[in-house]
Structures are given as C-alpha cells and as structure tokens.
Amino acid sequence: MLNHERPPLTGKRVQLMATCLCDAFHDDVAVATVQALEHLGCTVDFPEGQTCCGQPAFNGGDWAASRRVVRHTVQTFTGVDPVVLPSGSCAGMLFHGAVLEFEHEPDLPAIEALGRRAWELGDFIVNGLGVTRWPGRLEATVAFHRSCHTRGTASGAAAATLLGSIAGLRVVEFGEGEQCCGFGGTFSVSFPHISAAMGDLKLEHVRAAHPDFLVSGDMSCLMHLGGLAEKEGAPIRILHLAQVLRDALQGGGLI
Amino acid sequence: MRFQPIDQAAAALRPDTRAAIHSGTKTGHEKRTRLLFDNYADPNRLRELAGGIKQHVIENLDTYLPAVEARLQSNGARVHWAATAEAACGAVLGIMRARGATRIVKAKTMVSEEIELEPYLQRHGVEALETDLGEFIVQLDHDHPSHIVKPIIHKNRREIAASFEKNGLGAFNDEPETITRRAREFLRHKYLEADVGLTGANFVVAESGRIVLVTNEGNSRFCLAATRCHIVLVGIEKILPHDRDLALLLNLLGRSGTAQQLTVYTEFISGPKLATQPDGPEEMHVIFVDNGRTDVLATECRDILRCIRCGACLNVCPVYRQAGGHAYRSVYPGPVGAVLSPLLLGKNFPAKADLPKASTLCGACQEVCPVNIPIPDLLLRLRDRAKLEHVPSPGTPPMGAWALLATTPVAWRAALIGGRLLNYLPTSLLPVPALRAWEKTRTLPAWRGGEFRQWMKNRDRRPG
Numbered sequence: 244m245l246n247h248e249r250p251p252l253t254g255k256r257v258q259l260m261a262t263c264l265c266d267a268f269h270d271d272v273a274v275a276t277v278q279a280l281e282h283l284g285c286t287v288d289f290p291e292g293q294t295c296c297g298q299p300a301f302n303g304g305d306w307a308a309s310r311r312v313v314r315h316t317v318q319t320f321t322g323v324d325p326v327v328l329p330s331g332s333c334a335g336m337l338f339h340g341a342v343l344e345f346e347h348e349p350d351l352p353a354i355e356a357l358g359r360r361a362w363e364l365g366d367f368i369v370n371g372l373g374v375t376r377w378p379g380r381l382e383a384t385v386a387f388h389r390s391c392h393t394r395g396t397a398s399g400a401a402a403a404t405l406l407g408s409i410a411g412l413r414v415v416e417f418g419e420g421e422q423c424c425g426f427g428g429t430f431s432v433s434f435p436h437i438s439a440a441m442g443d444l445k446l447e448h449v450r451a452a453h454p455d456f457l458v459s460g461d462m463s464c465l466m467h468l469g470g471l472a473e474k475e476g477a478p479i480r481i482l483h484l485a486q487v488l489r490d491a492l493q494g495g496g497l498i
Numbered sequence: 499m500r501f502q503p504i505d506q507a508a509a510a511l512r513p514d515t516r517a518a519i520h521s522g523t524k525t526g527h528e529k530r531t532r533l534l535f536d537n538y539a540d541p542n543r544l545r546e547l548a549g550g551i552k553q554h555v556i557e558n559l560d561t562y563l564p565a566v567e568a569r570l571q572s573n574g575a576r577v578h579w580a581a582t583a584e585a586a587c588g589a590v591l592g593i594m595r596a597r598g599a600t601r602i603v604k605a606k607t608m609v610s611e612e613i614e615l616e617p618y619l620q621r622h623g624v625e626a627l628e629t630d631l632g633e634f635i636v637q638l639d640h641d642h643p644s645h646i647v648k649p650i651i652h653k654n655r656r657e658i659a660a661s662f663e664k665n666g667l668g669a670f671n672d673e674p675e676t677i678t679r680r681a682r683e684f685l686r687h688k689y690l691e692a693d694v695g696l697t698g699a700n701f702v703v704a705e706s707g708r709i710v711l712v713t714n715e716g717n718s719r720f721c722l723a724a725t726r727c728h729i730v731l732v733g734i735e736k737i738l739p740h741d742r743d744l745a746l747l748l749n750l751l752g753r754s755g756t757a758q759q760l761t762v763y764t765e766f767i768s769g770p771k772l773a774t775q776p777d778g779p780e781e782m783h784v785i786f787v788d789n790g791r792t793d794v795l796a797t798e799c800r801d802i803l804r805c806i807r808c809g810a811c812l813n814v815c816p817v818y819r820q821a822g823g824h825a826y827r828s829v830y831p832g833p834v835g836a837v838l839s840p841l842l843l844g845k846n847f848p849a850k851a852d853l854p855k856a857s858t859l860c861g862a863c864q865e866v867c868p869v870n871i872p873i874p875d876l877l878l879r880l881r882d883r884a885k886l887e888h889v890p891s892p893g894t895p896p897m898g899a900w901a902l903l904a905t906t907p908v909a910w911r912a913a914l915i916g917g918r919l920l921n922y923l924p925t926s927l928l929p930v931p932a933l934r935a936w937e938k939t940r941t942l943p944a945w946r947g948g949e950f951r952q953w954m955k956n957r958d959r960r961p962g
Contacts, residue, residue: 261950263904265950266914266947266950266951267914267917267945267946267947268943268944268945268946268947269943269946270946270949270950270953273950274950274953277954289951289954291907291951292907293907294903294904294905294907294910295904297904299895299897299900300897300900300901301878302859302878302881303881303894303895303897304855304878304881304882304884304885304891304894305882305885305897305898305901306882306885307885308897308898308900308901309897309901311901311904311905312901312904312905314905315904315905319907340878343875343878343879344878344882391858391859391860391861391862392859392861394860394861394862394865395861395865419524421814421862421865422816422860422862423816423858423860423862425816425858426858427857427858427859427860428858428859429893429894429895429932430855430857430858430859431935431936432893432895432931432932432935432936433501433502433505433855433891433892433893433894433935434501434502434504434505434508434817434855434856434893435501435505435893435935435936435938435939436501436505436506436508436509436820437504437505437508437816437817437820437821437856438858438939439939439940440508440820441816441817441820441858442939442940444816466943467940469943470936470940470941470942470943471939471940473940473941474939474940474941
C-alpha cells in the first residue's frame with residue numbers, strides 16, 4: 244500500500260536523517276545507524292540543519308505548520324543521495340504523509356522527489372543495498388514489534404530477514420502482533436488513558452514471550468512501551484533495530 | 499487537565515463491558531483473517547478490486563442514480579428521493595398513511611437509525627418494531643447499537659435476561675437459547691400483525707434493479723413474507739453496476755463482517771410480487787437517502803462512501819476496543835464512523851470533529867477494509883479541516899512554536915542543549931501539559947540532546 248517507487252541506488256553515499264527523537268533522547272540509536280551503514284561501506288553525511296520530519300504537526304492536524312517543517316527538511320536534504328532514517332514512521336512521513344499534505348501545493352514535485360529518496364534503515368539495507376544476511380553474532384532472544392507506520396511497506400519483512408540471519412539471535416513471536424502499541428504521536432498525550440491501556444496490552448503479550456529485548460525499527464513505540472513498563476516498576480529492555488545490528492557486529496568482532 | 503471525549507469515555511467504561519467488547523472484536527478479527535487467507539491466495543487484490551468498483555460508482559452517481567431509478571420502476575417498484583433525514587422519515591410516514599397502516603416490522607437498517615426513524619414514527623402514532631435479535635434487545639432497553647454488525651456487543655446475557663424479565667418476556671433466564679426463543683415467540687405474532695416490512699439494502703444493482711439483503715436470522719424474510727408492502731431505505735451510495743459484482747462483494751462482505759463464506763440468508767429482491775406469484779408484498783417502495791452524502795461526495799474524503807458496513811475496521815481497531823461504540827456518539831462508530839459521522843453533519847462538522855482524533859493512525863482499519871478505504875488518510879484530512887475551522891482540540895499540543903523551532907536550525911540546536919533542564923526539573927513545574935500527560939503513566943528517558951551531533955563532529959575531526 245505504502246511502498247513507494249524508488250530509483251535503483253547508484254552509489255554508497257547516503258544522508259542520515261537522525262529523527263528528532265534520536266536527536267533529543269536516543270543518540271546511541273543514531274550512532275548505531277551510522278556504524279551499521281559504514282560497515283556496509285556507506286559514506287554517511289549528516290546535514291547539520293536537519294530538525295524534524297514534520298510529522299507531529301501533520302498528525303496533530305496542523306498541516307500548515309507541518310508544511311513549513313517539511314519545506315525546511317527538503318531544503319536541508321539537497322542532492323540526489325538516498326536519505327536513510329532509523330524510523331519507519333518518519334520515513335513514511337517523507338514518502339506518504341508529506342505528499343498528502345502537499346497535494347495542492349506548487350512545490351509538490353520537490354516533496355515527491357525527497358520522498359523517493361527516503362528509506363527506512365532496514366528497508367535500505369535489504370532492498371536498497373541487497374544485503375540479506377547480517378554478519379556477526381548476538382546471543383539473545385528478541386521480540387520484534389513491527390511499528391504500524393511500516394504497514395504495507397517492505398520494512399517489516401526486511402527487519403525479519405536481518406534479525407533472522409544473525410548468528411545466536413532468536414526471534415520469538417507474541418500475541419496480537421498486528422495491534423498498535425498505543426503511542427500515536429500526539430495521541431499519546433491527548434488520549435493518555437487509551438494510549439496507556441493499549442501499551443499495557445502490548446506489554447502483556449511481549450512479556451508472555453519472555454524475550455531478553457523488545458526490538459523495533461521505531462524509537463517512538465519503544466519509548467512509549469519502555470516508559471510504561473518502567474513507570475509500572477517492571478522495566479523491559481528495549482533495543483532499536485540499528486542497535487541490534489551494531490551489537491551483532493561488535494559481538495562478531497567486526498567493529 | 500482536559501482530555502479528548504473518547505478518552506474520557508474509555509476511562510469510564512465498565513471493565514466487564516470492555517472485556518466483552520475486546521473478546522468479541524478480537525475473535526471476529528482473527529476468524530475473518532483466517533478465513534480470507536485460507537480461501538484466497540491474495541485477498542488484498544480482491545479488496546483493491548472491490549474498492550475500485552465502489553469508487554467508480556460514487557464518482558459516477560450522476561449516471562447510476564437515474565439508471566437505477568428507471569430499472570426499479572420498470573421492475574414495478576416506486577422510487578422516492580429523500581435529501582434529508584426529515585424527508586426520508588416523511589416519505590415512510592406518507593406511504594404508511596396512504597395505506598392506512600400503523601405497524602411496521604423492521605429488519606436491520608443502519609439508515610433508519612441514522613435518520614432516527616423510530617422516534618419519528620412513534621411521535622406520529624406508528625409502531626416500528628425491530629426484528630433483528632440484537633436490535634430488538636437494543637429497542638427494548640431504549641439503548642443504542644454500539645457496533646455495526648453486532649449491535650449488542652456491549653451487553654452481557656445477564657443484562658439481557660433482566661431486561662426481558664422487566665419487559666414481561668418471561669422470568670429471569672440468561673441461557674442464550676431461552677433468550678432467543680422468547681424473542682422469536684414474541685416477534686412471530688408481530689410479523690403477522692404488521693402492515694409494512696421495512697428493510698435496508700446491502701447493495702442495489704443498477705443493471706437489474708435487484709435489492710440485495712444479507713442476514714443471519716432470516717428476520718428480513720419474515721418481514722417480507724408476512725406484510726403487504728415493502729419499504730427499502732437505502733443510502734444513495736449502495737449501488738453496484740452489475741449483478742456479477744455481487745460475486746466479489748458478497749464474498750468479501752460475509753468474510754469481513756462475520757467471518758462467514760456467505761451469510762445464512764442472502765435475498766435478491768427484484769420487485770413486488772407478480773400476479774403469478776402466490777405471496778410477497780404487492781407494493782414496493784425504495785427510498786434513496788442522501789442526508790449529507792452528496793456533501794461528502796464534494797469533499798476529498800469521498801472514498802468513505804465506498805463503505806459496505808461490514809464492521810471489520812471496528813473489530814481490529816485498538817481504540818474501538820478500549821472505548822466501545824457508544825463513545826463515538828454516532829450511529830456509525832469505530833474508524834469508519836470517525837470519518838463518516840462528522841462528515842454527514844455537513845456544516846455542523848465541529849460537533850464531531852473530535853472523532854477523527856481518536857486514532858493512533860495505525861492503519862489496521864485500512865488493512866482489513868474489504869473496499870480498501872484509506873481511512874488513516876481521511877482521518878488526517880479531517881484533522882486538518884478541524885484546525886482550519888478553528889475547532890478546539892483538548893490535549894493536542896500547539897504546533898506553531900514547535901514549527902518555528904523546527905525551521906530555525908540555530909534555535910533547534912540551542913533547544914537540544916537547553917532541553918537538558920528536563921533532567922533536573924520536575925515536570926510538574928514545567929508549563930507543558932503534554933509532558934505531564936506523558937509522565938502520568940510513562941517515564942521520560944534522559945534528555946541527551948546534542949550528544950549525537952557532538953559524536954559526529956568528533957569523528958569528523960579524527961585524523962585520516
């Protein structure tokens with residue numbers, strides 16, 4: 244549904260959009276993203292002017308404000324190199340959400356052009372670079388939460404391919420995997436009751452599978468679920484897909 | 499602190515009601531998915547195909563409506579056009595008065611709920627009795643349906659038995675078989691006493707003028723077998739071009755709605771009884787109801803008119819599961835209702851502009867929709883509309899200042915550093931309601947703004 248047309252890659256130079264959550268809270272996820280990409284031979288540029296993909300205002304209903312932020316993002320990520328994001332949600336904003344809110348705007352072509360360059364990390368590794376076996380080793384049992392904004396995209400299958408190929412790593416299934424974690428951006432603070440109740444259900448299923456780590460390609464889901472579990476006094480360990488990939492490289496002595 | 503109405507409704511929902519809703523919807527969703535993927539190699543292609551057919555119809559209603567009218571008339575039915583709810587109610591009453599009739603038996607029709615037909619008829623001395631078991635129970639309790647295909651998903655059998663006892667339908671007994679038998683015995687007489695049978699229509703085929711009805715209880719057959727006049731109340735968007743389209747749509751409807759390959763009864767009604775036929779209504783009226791639909795057609799949310807009322811999006815929706823159908827304050831609850839209900843209000847859209855906010859935009863609704871309606875995109879469009887119409891949105895953080903920050907890199911980088919104050923100040927002291935709402939049930943991770951940028955810079959300075 245949401246899969247977008249992308250030209251085949253010509254080089255290994257990429258631009259990293261770290262996302263505002265990694266910029267503010269989860270710097271290690273951005274570091275791990277750089278390390279994973281560099282291990283594959285990519286040169287990673289980090290445009291300093293970057294801020295946010297514009298999704299908070301888009302989902303919050305303030306499209307005028309969101310469009311200002313998207314325009315800034317388009318101006319920041321110049322050139323033709325792929326833009327890689329450690330987030331299915333922010334990547335989806337660039338190739339789907341932004342296109343929707345710009346449909347009547349004169350600069351739609353520029354927005355669409357950025358969308359065609361946008362890749363979620365796992366999708367980029369598997370479908371962009373054609374890497375289907377991840378080297379290294381990580382002795383752990385993980386549960387993978389496919390974030391909802393990767394529904395209908397290639398990201399979920401890409402993450403499963405990568406995780407399934409790591410030596411020592413075991414992926415466990417859990418109940419009602421298709422259900423949302425309850426984060427939902429501004430939903431998490433304007434519907435705090437439902438948001439927490441949805442998160443609790445997700446945690447219940449995840450805990451029943453007894454993973455060492457809950458893994459996802461989106462820090463927003465993990466921040467919500469990890470924060471809920473910690474507040475309840477029963478913390479869970481969370482890892483972003485990028486951290487799993489980096490940790491596997493370290494575990495195999497590859498970096 | 500004020501939160502969204504649907505969040506408050508979810509917080510106030512009784513735990514046993516929520517448990518009943520959760521179990522009913524979860525089972526419904528899982529059975530639906532198993533059946534579709536067991537039966538078809540690629541159900542998603544079918545959903546896209548069905549969506550394309552319905553989209554074609556709603557974009558060509560100007561030709562389909564006159565065509566279906568002509569076909570129905572040549573089949574011997576009388577066609578009425580009702581622009582508003584009042585006009586539709588008036589049309590029903592007009593038919594009743596012309597026949598000198600005072601009693602209607604109804605098979606389930608969402609449109610009759612939408613136009614509030616029953617209280618209208620009651621005010622005018624006409625009794626309209628629901629014959630679908632769930633709807634009958636709702637009517638007995640002066641309640642409202644809370645689900646499109648399972649109207650009493652919010653009730654347990656003890657409540658139903660108590661209500662039967664109170665209404666003189668026998669001493670308390672909460673066995674489902676007893677409840678069903680008592681309703682059946684009560685209703686049998688009512689069918690025979692009624693003058694008019696009223697139904698909705700799942701589909702109206704333009705090519706043949708066939709009215710297609712699906713039920714599992716057979717009550718619509720009783721309504722039509724026992725009465726002399728059949729009134730069909732149907733939204734103008736329910737048309738299909740060809741009979742052959744039914745092969746696709748009926749297969750998707752049964753599986754999506756109730757996880758059945760086909761519902762127990764599927765009726766094809768081609769007009770009033772012919773002189774050569776022994777029974778059936780001798781008079782047939784089809785009332786096409788607009789009631790805001792052409793206004794919806796004029797918006798960029800017109801795709802919602804593809805809906806075939808299967809309820810699959812309600813079943814899978816995590817928000818519906820927490821809040822229940824009544825939280826939506828509308829005949830059409832859940833994801834489809836969150837789009838359709840405010841739109842049907844036309845200019846009064848602000849009264850229900852909060853409904854499109856009640857979603858994490860997780861997209862599960864679109865993933866199950868048999869006509870592939872892009873519900874998340876439509877919810878987003880309506881959020882934008884609410885903002886443009888200046889409808890207040892409790893709990894939604896203001897975005898103007900954030901956008902300014904996010905378009906000014908210098909200020910953004912300063913805020914990344916400044917945010918570290920969060921690590922030292924209790925959030926209760928900060929003038930940011932969103933943070934307090936977050937921290938009520940969740941911890942906030944340590945602020946590490948600027949750390950990654952510093953790491954990148956340090957690498958760039960490395961020799962070599």
